[in-house]
Amino acid sequence: MESVMVILVGILVTVATYLILSRNLIRVILGTALLSHAVHLLILTMGSLKKGNVPLLSDSDGPYTDALPQALILTAIVISFAVTAFVLVLTFRTYGTNKTDDLQKLRGNADE
Template sequence: MESLMIVLVGILVSVGTYLVLSRNIIRVIVGTAILSHAVHLLILTVGGLKKGDVPLLSHSGGPFTDALPQALILTAIVISFAVTAFLLVLAYRTYVTNGSDDFQELRGMSDE
């Protein structure tokens, strides 16, 4: 199962990198969101898919699962959602102000 997740992380990283290298602002924002999801899956995969009980003080024996990867992923999801929302608002404001969402046009370079 971990090898399938690693392949999926590789595909998401390649798609995210392709979108980040685009000239369109919206594609760059979607690319960063996909890269953040790839990192979330990578953290979950590195944490391992362990089976066990919840770590409670009343239980004495047996294997326990580690809650740290899930806590890190939850924090990263909240941060990436906030960054994506900020970038979308910034892209909207840039489009309203300049009338374009192309990086080449925003730099003042034309496609002649």
């Protein structure tokens, strides 16, 4: 199961890398969103996917599932959500002032 998950993570990272390297800003942002999904899966996999009971002493007497990766992922999801929202607004403003969403045209002048 772990190896299947890691391959899936690999595919997600590949797609995300492809998107990030493109010239269109929206695709770049989609790429970063995909990247964050990939790493969340990676954290889950690294905490090992073994089956176990809920980690509550009153409900069962083990073996328990490691709950920590879920907590980490939850935190990471919130952060990546906030950052993505911010980047989208920033892109919108950049598009408004610079009149382009092509990264090639956003490079800046040679004298700067």
